[in-house]
Amino acid sequence: MAVTTPTVAPSPSYACPSCKGTGSNLKPSPVSSASSSPFPSKGYSQQSPPINKRNYNNSNSKRSDGDLFSTPISPDLSIPQSIPSQPNHPAPRKGIKQSQEGGGTAIPTNKFHANFFLGSQSSSVWTHPYSLQWAKGQGSSGAWGLAVSHTDASQRVFGEQDPNGSGAARWFGSPVGRADVVLSEQGLEKGNATGGVELMTQDVKEQSIRVQLVAGGDVKLEAPVVQGMGMVTALYKQGTPVIKSGIGWKMVTKAMGVVKAGVVKYRLVMEDGATWLLYATGGDVSAIKRGEPGGLELEVQGNNVAVAKGSFTGMVQVAKLPGGVNGTEGLADAEKLYDAACGTYATGVELSGSVDGQTGRYTFNFQKEGLSTNSSLVMFALPHHQASFSSDTASKVVPSVKLDTTTKGVAVAVVGDQWTMEEDVSKPMSMGFVPWTPEAGSIKTISDSAKEYIKTVAQKELLGTSQGQDILNQTDQPSMYFGGKALAKFAAILVAVNDVLGETDMAKKGLDQLKVAFARYSENQQQYPLVYDQSWSGIVSSASYTTGDAGVDFGNTYYNDHHFHYGYFIYTGAVLAHLDPSWASSASNLAYVNSLVRDVANPSSSLDPHFPSFRTFDWYHGHSWAHGLFESSDGKDQESSSEDSMHVYALLMWAQATNNQALYQRSALQLSILSRSLNSYYLYSSSNPSSNIQPKEFVGNKVAGILFENKIDHVTFFGNKQEYIQGIHMLPLMPHTLFVRNREFVKEEWEAFFAGGAADKAEGGWKGVLYGNYATVDPRGAWEVFTGGAAAEVSTGGSQLVESPGSGSGNGTIGTGTGTGTVESMTSTASTASTTTTPGSTTPTSTSVPTTPGAMSSKMVKRTIRRALEKGKGKMGMPLARAALPKAKKDGFGPENIDGGASLTWYLTWCAALGGL
Structure with a gap:
């Protein structure tokens, strides 16, 4: 019998139902509603789903003593009151015999x-x-x-x-x-x-x-x-x-x-x-x-x-x-x-x-x-x-x-x-919020000249011309993805300003505004509020319900990309808790971030039945799948391996900032598994296991592009330019980056695609992504590109401080120093000590942080949110990185070269820390 074998014929560019738009954006542009009215409550129940709380302290709620998966994220198993319930998801549960609503087992x-x-x-x-x-x-x-x-x-x-x-x-x-x-x-x-x-x-x-x-x-x-x-x-x-x-x-x-x-x-x-x-x-x-x-x-x-x-x-x-x-x-x-x-x-x-x-x-x-x-x-x-x-x-x-x-x-x-x-898991447990390398650990000390240069940039990026109001405008997005990226951008700036530059007054001004911007989302007042979907058991954007478009916000309503979207919010929440522990002591703030953690990283649906266990992370494959409730002839897929690892890093930092021991250990293990898996299947270099795993005809691409269960395509959902394909596996650049993307890989990828001035031809914010990535192998060279040649002296005394906020003794527990770098609470009248480091020494010195003048009450926060919403309703707003920056020397870096989810402040801090500048 003659055998006719069907052939694979992927289209030149994928028309993914979860993605809209093409071109030079780092992600396709989301589709916003033409309406400028707030999210209507009609048709949405204001009650939490009908699931009884389980006793968190009940010994029967644990599968086995010492098991990482036996403890829920939080003892509070309810859904935040600000998030209404929605009983009917537009994607039907075809043929599933398990209960359709609330009380049944959550469906992955x-x-x-x-x-x-x-x-x-x-x-x-x-x-x-x-x-x-x-x-x-x-x-x-x-x-x-x-x-x-x-x-x-x-x-x-x-x-x-x-x-x-x-x-x-x-x-x-x-x-x-x-x-x-x-x-x-x-x-x-x-x-x-x-x-x-x-x-x-x-x-x-x-x-x-x-x-x-x-x-x-x-x-x-x-x-x-x-x-x-x-x-x-x-x-x-x-x-x-x-x-x-x-x-x-x-x-x-x-x-x-x-x-x-x-x-x-x-x-x-x-x-x-x-x-x-x-x-x-x-x-x-x-x-x-x-x-x-x-x-x-x-x-x-x-x-x-x-x-x-x-x-x-x-x-x-x-x-x-x-x-x-x-x-x-x-x-x-x-x-x-x-x-x-x-x-x-x-x-x-x-x-x-x-x-x-x-x-x-x-x-x-x-x-x-x-x-x-x-x-x-x-x-x-x-x-x-x-x-x-x-x-x-x-x-x-x-x-x-x-x-x-x-x-x-x-x-x-x-x-x-x-x-x-x-x-x-020792390396993930040595990570904190500041730049990190496998050799030096967390690095907080840079030279005075580098600090002065970065301070000038940070003043413009963080405070702008109206003492921080740009934070409110830039984070007011019709997209959980872009909103999260904008929040995370400013959170990273605050880490740089407070923990590395030691500019606590500047940090507090930005912190006040970031709290307000975050409250817009935690109080569910954003352009497309979240709802709790009772059909599939999860927190989703209301955008598809409102617009009728399944692909709006990259298909968030249909469970696409939740770990990408919510990872940025979890990271921002971690930074807020790190800089102001009293912020996380607020029940509403803690419940909001924990609810997003539960959506993407619930350890057990039998203990917390509101959500399936590990919605996106696949413990068999060792990485996540971004593809939600859309049928696919090639199976599940994921594009951005770096945003996958970012979401686990965010979980690690949230656990560290809130002293959640089980989540901390689980996330450290997950990040270690991810590093191994991504270097086996996604990232290709001569030193990675992938060189002997993936086909020799394909590994010259250096990265997967989009990895499906049945095929790998070196392309993105939004274009096929090389900076898109490689860059989507770079961003965002955070402390965990070098744990996943080792220097040998970065060097080989750079030489294959971006050496000899090729990186300078990258369009828009991709140029910043490429050079931020390049800083992992040549931080001094990247600094000169970002500054247009501005010099920075080498940090004196070789003081690349190694801090291990996750484990002072390497025993797998969260250390007692998680409050390091704390900025005073907006509502507190007492000063709190933050930790800085004297150049040339690895001994932290205590610096008093004064109270923020004019700290906002809860009513003031809500009023500020309403005004911001009225002002910018329905608009994407200014490009996220367009605040005025110091003019670069020579033909240096301009704001148009910074990705909307990144900042020049963070890139410069990254370069200075990694390069000892």
């Missing part, structure tokens, strides 16, 4: 299995190394069952060479819709004639889901689906199994001998040279355990259909042997493994973890059912798992049994029901 929105309950429900789901798809009568098989596919690396499709000159392929991907083996049932094949076939799901969890194919109201086939599963299992109850193939087979043979009691084995040799094994465990499981006979007899009808000769109750499992189109390596070992594991299948994953000193651990406890609890599971591990396995887990790896994945290299088989991975 950004996980691998979402295509099963979105849109047509027939796009593929990737478990790695396999992909699954509801065949739905499509393709050459015409089947209505569950299609199982696998693509070898040799079957990948590569795009044309990148037009930007790297010589690498612009994209690569794997064919979709292959349907190597389709597990179906006679009732499904007949039921499609009456249109009575449905796909239903239940037990929708972070790493697993249970799929049911229903005809005439009866479940004909049920499949437990788990990330990394070594065999795909279909469960039948008094049904007639039908096996089909979109590839076709050369032969189907029944194995001789007994594999296990009650198990029948078939070998399917496919037209493309691959071999699949099919195991059928028939009869009642309890009967099989007693040694009673069972079995499945298949009648082969042509080269792509086989039908059971009678009714069958039991399980059918399929697995692909390594080799086939790639040779015979590992074939015999794999068959032995599958023979031993058949009859048992994974049903879910329980996640646990701990931090002990400088070592963080996380464990996948695989749940299983089937023939025998004595049979160990065969699961497949990705490269970043393999590199971090504990010694015990590493001993269970069978290196000869491996299968290619679509975008994550080669997966290897692991025999066992539990994996434990280990990470060094």
Whole structure:
């Protein structure tokens, strides 16, 4: 039988439903409402969702002592009163059997299995190394069952060479819709004639889901689906199994001998040279355990259909042997493994973890059912798992049994029901708010001349011409993304001014205004207020409800990019709490930021049922998925790896500033996992693991661009200029940057794309992003670009102060010095000591911070917000970095070269700290 393999044909630029606009913006321009009226309350309930609070201190609310995932973010499990509830989300929950509203288990929105309950429900789901798809009568098989596919690396499709000159392929991907083996049932094949076939799901969890194919109201086939599963299992109850193939087979043979009691084995040799094994465990499981006979007899009808000769109750499992189109390596070992594991299948994953000193651990406890609890599971591990396995887990790896994945290299088989991975968390725990390097830690000391230059810039950027009113205008955005970036920009300026420059008076003036600007959002008075969506359990922008546009604000209403958007708010809240601890002691401020943390990083939906566990972060893949409630033929995707790591850094800083021990340890572990994962799959250099994981035809691009589950495309959703593609993996530049983007990688990327003056051709704010990134390898050179040649003396005494605000003793706990650099509360009358450092010394000295004159009351804050809203309603406002700056010497940097979410103050502080200037 001739095999026709579909090809991947991605469009030159993606028309993502979550993205609007193109061109030179760092992100597409959001669509704002034509109306200038405040967000109407009509149609929105003002009551919190009907979920009962759980007792935070109840011992029953913890899964196990010492488990990182056993403590909710906050003891307050309510939704802030300022955020109204919305019962009906525009994206329907197709086929989900779990409760639709409030009291049910929160449904994950950004996980691998979402295509099963979105849109047509027939796009593929990737478990790695396999992909699954509801065949739905499509393709050459015409089947209505569950299609199982696998693509070898040799079957990948590569795009044309990148037009930007790297010589690498612009994209690569794997064919979709292959349907190597389709597990179906006679009732499904007949039921499609009456249109009575449905796909239903239940037990929708972070790493697993249970799929049911229903005809005439009866479940004909049920499949437990788990990330990394070594065999795909279909469960039948008094049904007639039908096996089909979109590839076709050369032969189907029944194995001789007994594999296990009650198990029948078939070998399917496919037209493309691959071999699949099919195991059928028939009869009642309890009967099989007693040694009673069972079995499945298949009648082969042509080269792509086989039908059971009678009714069958039991399980059918399929697995692909390594080799086939790639040779015979590992074939015999794999068959032995599958023979031993058949009859048992994974049903879910329980996640646990701990931090002990400088070592963080996380464990996948695989749940299983089937023939025998004595049979160990065969699961497949990705490269970043393999590199971090504990010694015990590493001993269970069978290196000869491996299968290619679509975008994550080669997966290897692991025999066992539990994996434990280990990470060094000491570096994240040494981070604070000021610039940081792996060698020096946090750096607060720069030279007096650098301070004076930066101070002049900061006065203009922070205070402007009207003592800070620009902060209110610039942060008044119709977008949670741009609003968050603007707030974070000023938060970083405050860190530089207070913690590095020691200009506490200037910092307080800016702090007063930033509190007001933040209150606009925390009191939900922004242009598109937030609502709590009861359908999918999350806090979303009201923009799509108001405008009817699913893509407004990059699809926030549909759960796109929440970790990007809310990460900036969480970081800003962390800075406010760092500079003024009394701000975070306000119940409303604490509840607002914690609610955003809960939306993106809830450790357990069973403990905090308002939100799914870890909405965006995928503990199997080791990074987040930005793609929300939109069906996608290539699976979930993420563009900005740097904003992914930023959101975890923000969580770390919020935990540090509010003394949240569990969140602090969890975030340190997450950031360590992210660093490993991103350097394995997103960032390509000769020193990174990615050089041996991703295809050699692609790694010359240096960054992924957009990484989907099924393909990687070196492009962005908003354009294909090199500064866009590389830069979206740089911004924002924050203390954690060098932990993820090592200097060797930055150097190779710079030389490949931006050396020799190429960076100077970058448009708009991208130029600042490129040179801010360049500062990690040449801070003095970047300083000269930013200043137009202004000199700064080398900091005396070699005093790059190393502070470890996260752990003074390296024992994995939050240190007692988290108030370092505190700026006095606006409403307090007592002065508070802040910490600065004397040049040439690593000993902090106490500096009294006077009270801010004219501190605002709550009523004054609200009145200021109303006036700002009335003045700037419905406008994007001035470009975020357009405040007047000192004129650069020579042909230096102008404000047009600074990204709206960044500042020259921070870039200069970054350069001075990293370069010892």
